[in-house]
Each structure stands twice: as structure tokens, then as C-alpha cells.
Amino acid sequence: MAAETADTVPARRRLPSMSVLGPIVALVVLVLVGAFLNPNFVSAANITNVLARSAFIGIIAVGMTFVITAGGLDLSVGSMAAFIAGLMILVMNWALPTLGIGIPIILLGMAVALVAGLLAGLLNGFLITTLGIEAFIVTLGSMGIYRSLVTWLADGGTLSLDFGLRTFYRPVYFGGILGISWPIIVFALVVILGEILMSRSRFGRHCAATGSNEHVAHYSNVDVNRTRLLTYAMLGVLVGVATIMYVPRLGSASASTGVLWELEAIAAVIIGGTVLKGGFGRVWGTVIGVLILSLIDNLLNLTDLVSPYLNGAIQGIIIILAVILQREAKAKG
């Protein structure tokens, strides 16, 4: 949580090239190492796999970037995703006899996911902004609540989408256009919209101002509470979007769905260069962060290691190294 010292000009402004390069260099190094270890690493199939599976965390992490930029935090996204997935499956199974297999039921499921996400996000946001409780506590609480609810909905087991329905819904994850699968397309869209929103919209500026100094923002007629609330609501909706992609992939939800996604999303955001204490965020950096994290997992599967028990250690070391690399790049700049 080292803050920039007040009297150094952040490299980002003076020499944009270096800090832009920072995370990218880390990513490129990782890709090169991967390609060196196994040529299949850069095969189209593998790249599609990695990108498509990054989409869930990625979409969520884009939302998280806004929350963190505005000085907030959300620990509940993983269990929120599990809960929404469970709810979606329940509703779709329940509507199946009425609606039958077809587009309408899929649309219903999607609507449920988006609305549930929105409401969950608004609830977090309301408790944090209006009641003024620490985001950490609110979202730790709601993390427990959603996780419990999904366990309860599933009766301790797994909620499964009707098998026929699943087959029909499957293309939403596995299909695509022009050889690019849907999750990748949706992820790309979310990132582009997110980047525009962050760097070209009033809302993005208000987020940064709120996170940087809420009093100043308040004095400058920024509705601080509304801005924060919106970031949580937006994150909620994005969790819904991620879930829409997730359900066709696995067709089920259980107590173990989305475990630790929150940590992964936050880590991606920070690896990407967003400041944990708020005030500065960049969406494209988050994307790089997500890709770095996914690639680490992918790389570990590519190679035979001393012991799979040590995967976590290698992962930890690479994460730290990736961030050191960035800092070094910045420092040199």
C-alpha cells in the first residue's frame, strides 16, 4: 500500500510509455516462457481456452476496477456469482415446463441474472454509502450470506440445469462468431465499454475523484454516495453478466462455485496498476492482470513440476515478480 510520494511526478504522466509497458512486459515474458516450454501454448485452441475462461473473472474485475478506483472494495463477488448462478438455474428449471426449451427461457435466465446482480450490488452499495459501514465488513458479511444461500438452495449439493436445456444453452459459452467464442466477445465488449467509461466519461472521472479525496469531490458537486453506489451496482450487473457466461459452461452451481474469485479479481485489478486505496484506475491494466493470472495457471498445467503441491508457491512467486517487474519498469522510466 505504498502511496506515491507527494512530490514525485507519477511516471505515468512523464513517460507514459514505461508504465504502459510495465504490465505488458510481464505478460509478454510469461507468454514467451510458455511458448518456450511448450509450443502448443500459443496454439489457437489454447489461446481461445485461456481467453474464454478469463472472461468470468475478467468481466468481474472490470467492475471491481471501478469500485476500487472510487475508494471501495467488494469481497462478495465470488459468492454473489455462485448465488446468482444458483438462482438462475432454479428459475430456469422451474420455468421449463411452461416455456419449454427455447430462446425465451434463456432470456428469462439472463434477465434473472442481471436483475439479481443489480439488486445485490445495490444492496452492498446501499449499506456502504447510505449507512456508512466499512465496505470490507459489508461485503465480508454479504459474502457469507450469498455463500450460505446457495448452499441452502442446493441443499448442500449441486444445483443443475436441466440437461436438455443445458445442451441448448451451451453455445453461449462454446459457440461464437468468426471463430471467436462468445465469452471472449462479451469480455472484449465489457473491457472496451469499461475503458471508455473510465477514461472518457464523467462517471469515470467522478470515480477517480471520489477515491482520491471524497471531500474535494463532494465540494466540487460530485455526488459521492451516488457515484459509489453506482460502482457497486455496476459491479453487481457485471457479476450477473459473468454468470450468464458461466452457467452454460458448467451447467451447475454449488457451494464451491466462485470460491476466491474476489481475491483473484482484486489481485488482477492491482496487478494492472490500479491503486488499492482508490483515486486512480485503469481498465486495460486490469485486463492484463487477469490474463497474467490465467496464464500462470495455464503454464503450470503445461509443464511437469517438482510437485503439484508447490503450484501455489510458484503462482505466488510469479504474482510478486510480475508486480516487481512493473515497479522496476516504472522506476527506470
Place this chain on the structure above:
Amino acid sequence: MAAETADTVPARRRLPSMSVLGPIVALVVLVLVGAFLNPNFVSAANITNVLARSAFIGIIAVGMTFVITAGGLDLSVGSMAAFIAGLMILVMNWALPTLGIGIPIILLGMAVALVAGLLAGLLNGFLITTLGIEAFIVTLGSMGIYRSLVTWLADGGTLSLDFGLRTFYRPVYFGGILGISWPIIVFALVVILGEILMSRSRFGRHCAATGSNEHVAHYSNVDVNRTRLLTYAMLGVLVGVATIMYVPRLGSASASTGVLWELEAIAAVIIGGTVLKGGFGRVWGTVIGVLILSLIDNLLNLTDLVSPYLNGAIQGIIIILAVILQREAKAKG
């Protein structure tokens, strides 16, 4: 993460009684509800149980209070504890043929725990202060590393202390003086020392100053890096102390030891009124936070609920309520 508005004097100063009452009221309400639901709740045996098992998280949370007050964060404590416990067991089992069962081998084990904790804390602190990497990333990384290492040491299973040795070591958890068991005594000592250190010592002041505004601290001849480093080192040592109490309880360590302790410790610190962004911390508040968290678990086990699946939800709700109660108390103050 809502900050107090610039132009209100913090209630803490204006009417100390109310904010002191805040967390205590939450605790008392919880105890009353418990006693009402099940009279055994206030039995000496139950109270001893709850206090003794709070000791691990409690001791760690005291250290965490300093880290957070100085503007840091440590996600690695849970897996650090697991790793240290594993190491301690390995070393003690290894030394058994040489030293035999007796005080020396216990002391050896304790020394290993304290030294390992110190080193682990220093390593985190070094990466964070000297290399200037975000605490979140460093400790997320080291969390993965220690968790992996203990899994690896245990070969995926459980490391168990030699049975004879365990019997000899057991009283360190289950024994005590004057009917008060050791973990409670040690916890109380750590809390008292921590409270004194935080509120009466130069170091405590330096922590608060560093967390409040590191530039001001630097210009006031506070060695910011050293202060931060010391908080991590201290937390590491306290993780060692917690482990010393933990190992005699079940005599084993595995990959599942200490999972989520970090979240619990951080939650306790924040429920206790310490500010997550740093600058203000109180050790006694942390103790209340720890007790609230342990009591929730205890209460849930002692009462019959709709479904044990919903435990997590109730826990979440109570945590949020406890903090709302505090805020309300403060607002009224």
C-alpha cells in the same frame, strides 16, 4: 471505507463513552441473546472454551491491528500459521530421538515457531517497504507460498506430532493456572502489552502517524519504513506465538490449518473500530471484535437453526449488525 467528514470532531474525542460502548454493546447483546437461547452459554466451561479458541485469531489480530494502523495489510497470516505449525512439528519430531520428551524439546519447538514467524514477517515487510510493492500483492503471494509449502511438507496429508510428545505438550493448551487455561492467559498478556504499546508507546504513535500520513511522519523524523517493517515482524512473531498455542491442541498441521484466519483477523480488527485505511487503531476494540466473531460461531452451534447451511448467512448478518450498532452508537454520541 467511509471516512468521517472533515468538519465533525470524531465522536471518540467528544464523548468517549459512546464509542467505547459501541462494540461493547454489540458484545453484550450477543451474550444476552446467547444466554437467553441456551443457559449453558454462560457456563464457565463454555466461556473457557470460547476464550481459549479465540486466542489464536486473537493473538494474530492484535498484531494485525498494528499492521493496519500503520497503513498495511497482511493476507498471509493464516497460511503462515499453518506453515509454522508444520515446521514446528517436523523439527520436534526430528529432534525427538536426540532430546527425548521433556522441556528442552518443547522450548526448541517454541523457538522454531518464534524465529520462523519473525523471519516470515520480516520477509513480507522487506518486500513491502524496501521494494515498495503493494502489501495486498506481497501477502497474497506469500499466502500462496506458505500454503503450498505446508502441503508439500505434509505430502498432501497431515503432519502429526509424535504421540508421546503431544501428550507431554498438551497442557500448554489445556492446562493453566487457577483454572484459567494457558491460551487465555497468553492472549490476555498479548492484549495488555499490545494495548500499552498502541496507546502509550512511541512505536504506537509512530504506527498511527505512518498510517495517517506517511509524508508527515517522514518529515517528523519517523522512520516510516522501519515502523512498517516492525509491524510486519511483530505480526509474524505473534503468528508464531499463536502457533505455539495451536500445536498442542490437536498436535497436527495440514493444508487446511488456518484457512481464512486472515479474513477473520482483519474482520475482527475492523469490527473493533480500527480504520482499514490506517491512521487509527485500538487493540481493545480488536479483542471485542474477536470475541464477537467467536461468539457467533458458538451461538450457532448451541442453538437449533432452520438449517446449518444458513450459518454463514446468519454470521454475515450479525457481523454487519454489530458494526451498524457501533455506528449508530457513535452517531448518537
Place this chain on the structure above:
Amino acid sequence: QDTQVIGVSIPAATHGWAGGMNFHAQEAIERLEEVYPQLDFVLATASDPGQQVNDIEDMVATRGIDALVVLPFESEPLTAPVQAVKEGGAWVTVVDRGLSVEGIEDLYVAGDNPGFGRVSGEYMAEKMPDGGKIVVLRGIPTTIDNERVEGFESAIEGSGIEIIGMEHGNWNRDDSFNVMQDFLSKYPQIDAVWASDDDMAVGVLAAIDAAGRDDVQFVLGGAGMKEMVKRVMDGDTMIPADVTYPPSMIATAIELTAVGMTSTAPVSGTFTIGSVLITPDNAESFYFPDSPF
């Protein structure tokens, strides 16, 4: 000749039994790599179903596996991906948890979770002919846990045994210690405990010990951890028996798969590894002091 690649995908070692299973998987791979130089193994451990699917995708995309041995984290989410592997032409061995669509796998090495609960329940009923009050510790909320508990409950039906408390100990020693302490505070009389897992039994025993209560006659764990088997063998009255659920079934599956890949021996089909009651009489044959579990 061509090397063939066998992918092994299992849950990570997050609790005792899974740890044992991880150990056996690695041990089997090491052994088989020496025996069959023409075989290459890839082992991946996952901490949630999503990650397990990732692992399997990676194995297909980058390692071109010819066979997959999978112990599904959960049945439902793994069904479609494993089906895809099968459709890609690879051999599929499923271990312990069946997939939700039948007929995908070539080989099924099955554990018997309802059977595990049933054997445990039957033992309880037999050991307490006059009935009694027991508490139950459950595992991590999962289908497996549900099946075991259902099997147990139906086995004790009508035996006069009453379950007075049931909580999740999450297959974890510390959690079960806490839960048991609280059960002991809550109920003045507990006749026996079904800990349903040996790791949880460790925590339960420590709690009973510390409380100094002598109303609890015995604790029944499960899975066959070596320390527990040893106590059964030694005639410990608190641990009069254990019920197997051998983590080594993964090794069996890997080995059978290796045999299937390298020879023409018919190895497909279903091998059910039933849960067996360990008593002092047969304990010796279940005791492997060198295993980590």
C-alpha cells in the same frame, strides 16, 4: 514407438482424505512412469470445479492427452467437459464420483458414498441395541456428504438412535473440535458420535478429552486414516471401529488405465470399491504405516 499421455485431474489436497488421495495419485504416477516408459503422465489438482474444467481443457489443448483419469470435484459441472474429452477420442476413467450422464466413461472406479453412510449406520445400530443419543459431524456441504448422511440416517431408522445435533465440521480437525466442544456444552448426555471422517474424529476426541466427559461411549470416524486404524487395532474403546473409503482408489484407477493403454487387456467397466467396516479383527489388513494418511 509413440509416447502416450495420460492426464490425471483431481481435487487439491484441502482436507485429510483428499491429501491421501493426492499422495496415492503421485505415488502411482511415479511408479508407473518407471514401469511404462512409453507413458507420460500429467497431474493437475484443482481447488474448485471451474478450475478442474480449466485443467482438463489445458490437458487437451496443450498436452494432447490420450487418456483422462478424473476424480470429479462435482459431478454436474464436470459432465459436459469430460464428455467433450471422450468425444475427442480419448480414454476416460472416472473415479469415485460418477458423472451425471451415464455411459461416458470407459472405466469407472467407484467409491460408494451411500454405502459408506449405511455401513456406519448399521454399525452404530448394532453397537447401540437400546438406542441412544448421538451427534453427527458433517463434511463440507457437497453431494457426497449428503449421500453419506442419507445412507446413515436410513440405516439407523427404527433403531432407537436419535440424532440430537448435526453440524458441519467441514472434514477439518479444528472446525470439528469447535463444534464438538459446543455440542458438549449444549447436551449433558451424548452417547456416541458419528464423526463421519477420521480427521474430524481427531478433533472430536480432543474435545471430549478436554471436557473430561465420560458419557460418550465411542466415536465412529471414517476413511481409514492410519492412526485411527491403529487405535482400532489396539482395541481402543473410544474408537472401536472405522469405515473405509480408501483414498488409494485413485491409484487403482490410474494403474488400470495404464494397463488399458498399454495392453489389450479388457479393463473397461465398473469397479466398485465398497466401504468396509474395520474392526479389531480385521484392522491389521488395513494398516499401512508408511502411507501419509
Place this chain on the structure above:
Amino acid sequence: MTDAAPVIALRDATKRFGPVEVLHDVDLEVRAGEVLALIGENGAGKSTAMKCLAGYQPLTSGRILLDGKEVTFGSLHAGEEAGIVLIHQEFNLAEQLTVEQNIFLGRELRKGLFLDKARMRQLSRDYLDRVKCEVDPDRVVSSLSNSEKQMVEIAKALGRDARVLVMDEPTAVLTNTESRILFDQVRALKAAGTAIIFTSHKLSEVSEIADRVTVMRDGAVVHDGPVADMTEDAMATAMVGRDVSDLYPPKGRRPDDAPVMLKVEGLSVPRFAEDVSFELRRGEILGIAGLVGSGRTEAMEGLCGLRPASAARIEIDGAPVAIRRPADALSHGLCYLTEDRKLKGLLLEKGMRVNLTLQSLEKFGGLMVDRQAEEKALDAAIREFDIRGGQRESRVSNLSGGNQQKLLLAKVMQSEPRILVVDEPTRGIDIGTKQQIYTFLRRLADEGRAIIVISSEMQEVIGLSDRVLVMRRGRVAGMLEGEAITEDAIVRHAMGVGADSQGRAA
């Protein structure tokens, strides 16, 4: 123009913070095209009155009249909606945002759905040009110097087309030249019919630019009248309640053979200062003058171990010393008072006691801090530095600006420095207290200490210093002594005597 009805007025305004009443029945008014100077001692309530007027704080009782009609400002925005723009005494900029983002914060321009960045940048450029400020609109605010920040604040206010412009000590961090530029803008606005209220502790500015002056003391208005009727001395007397004509104490009679306490040779601070050498003798006050950005602050921070620096040789009391960290400097009795009290000087969320003793905690007990001793020290400091207002335990952000500055000075003095470097020591301090501080500094020197004063106020440097070192672009441009210390000489050295006329003049 004085006949016109006031645009905005306060009537019987009372403001209370908890039990403390800081404004008592204040009446205040300003007309279109008029400049009102609000002056008064530190803590008199000027900032509070201004905040109430602009709707930033609600009045406890009393009325605000806008065009003669009573208004209540429900939200912060309501004041601005009504055309009242306030420039705060403390900077009100988001540090991590760029200049342009700050100037347009809360009222960003859009083209369609997107921000119209090009236009906002262009307008920012225009506003900044109006105050002749050359910072790039894309610079991050945290990288600006204080005076640049102030100019950005002013540019931000200019962009809001105010009917009433309220400026709380706008010139405190500005140099004379920059103040001139500001006043040109004020005149232009005035001509366009804007009503302007400002405060300043520089009374010459009041005489120069104001039409009317309102004097406050202890939360009440004690005088109100045309500026032409009042001399600066009369203003000072009305504010302080006593005569302050002898602002500067007589200079010391330092014998030429006084021992050298500090000798600096070849001090370099990367990017800011190079090869700075000087000597400082016991009992001497050395002034350092120069343009803003000439590296005075950085050179002295480097000297005191506060930022990376190198030096060929530093001697204290004749012995060579190595100063790498602030602790090294302090252990040799060398202490620095920062110019930036908000970001580097005080912990705004903490109370006075904690702030006072932070730098010298080791004096207050060994490992444990002796609260009693701290309280005593605070009592003494409040007395000695005349720190007013606020309950003792309330956070220092509630102190008035001047009182914060006094607390900062008191804090530095807790370290009992033998060589004291003060950077802009009287920023935001009222004239009465200024006199006290000058006397205090001189007394310290006479007691056998040595003092360096960095100041952008030419009169202060001249009036206080025995010798003056002038810096230009990070290097020593000249050393003046005795009679040679004149405004003209300093400016010429600072500008490089015609060689470079681009630089901003001090």
C-alpha cells in the same frame, strides 16, 4: 457604486461548533463590482464566515441575503448554482487527478456521450493563461508546487463565471508577481460586475486592491468602511488591538568572528539543486530568496536528510557530519520546518497534542510516552505561540489556518534545534503574530542558535535576515550582506541580471 444593493449579505450570522461559538452576530455584505477585504487575526472567523456565505457550512442562526432576498443553501451545490464561488484556504484539489480534471470536476463538458476532452483541455489552457500559469493541463496535481496549485484553484474558479467570488487567502502561497497577476484578474472581474470578497494577511495587498475593508476580531465585526479611510497601521491595530508598526526586530549585532555552526559545500539534490555552498554562523539569520522553483525548498530538504542528496562536505560546529536521514540531522540539532503544512507538516486527523510531540517523542519518556509531560508541553506551546481556538483534543484540521501554522512552529521547536531551517514560516499568519514570530526567531538567534529563513515574501527576507543567499535555478546566484540587501539586488540576482527574462520574477 456603494449605493447599489448588496449582491450578497450575511445578517446576524452566528455559527457554533459544538459548544463553541465562533461567529457572533456577524453582518457582512458586498456589492456588484466591489472588492471587499475581510481581515482579522488568526481564528477570528474569516474562513468560517466565508464558508457560511457560500453555503459550505450552515449557519447556526442568522440569514443570508442574495439580492436582498433570504436564501438557504440546502446543499453544497446550491451556493455555486446561485453564482457564489469559493476558493478555499486549504487546497481543494484531488491530488491524483490532472489539472484539467480538477478544473472541470463536477461540471465536465460532454460532446454527445463522451467527455469533450479537447475542449476542456483548451479551456483549461485559457483559464491558466489568464493567470499566466504555464502548467500543462495534463499534469497530475500531486506533482505541482504549492503556488501552482493555488493558481490552478484560481483558474478553476475563473472557469465558473461567478457573480460572487470568495477567495480565502489566495495570495498566501503566491509570490508578488503571481499576486500581481491575480489582481489583474480581480480588476477585470470587478469591471465586469463581479462582487469579490477576499482575505489576506498581507495588508499592503488590501490597500492596493480592496474598495472596502471589514475587520473581524474574535468572531465579531469590529470595523467596516472604505479602504481609503484606513492606513495599513490602522488596519493592523483594528485587527490585533494593539500597535504593530515595528514589524521586524532590530537585527543582531553578530560579531564577525562568531563561530561557524554550519558549513555546506557542494550540496546537490538531483533534479533540483546543484553545488550549493554556504556558511552559517552562530547568532545569525540567513535568508534564502529566489524565484518559485529555484530549488530552495529542495536544497534545504536535501540538507536535512529528507530527500536524497549529496554534498562534498557538511560541517556542523567544525566537525564533518554525514546526514542521510532526518534522524541524523536532528541528532546534530539541525531541524527543518516545512512549507507544506497540510501534506508534510501536520496529521490533520489527529489532535494538537499528538502533533506537537510527534517529532520529539523521545523527549517524552523512554519507550512509553508520558502523557502528563505532553499535556504540559502543549500548555506551554499554546501559551508561547498563542495558539487559539478549538478544544484541545479536537483534530487539527479544525484549527484555523494560522493557528495550524503556529502549532507547526511549536512542533518543530519541541526538538530544540540549534540550527533551524524555516521554510515560509509566516504563511497565513496574521500581522500581530508575524511580529511575534519574527521576534521569536531573532531571540533564538540571539540565544546562540543559527537560523535559515526561506521566504518568498521579499519584505520578510529583507527585514529579518543578516545575510541573504539568492538562488536561481538550483544554484547559488549571490550572497548579500548588510546594506546590500535590497529588493532590487535580490531580484536581479534571482533573475540572473537580464540574462534570462523568461523566468517568473519573485
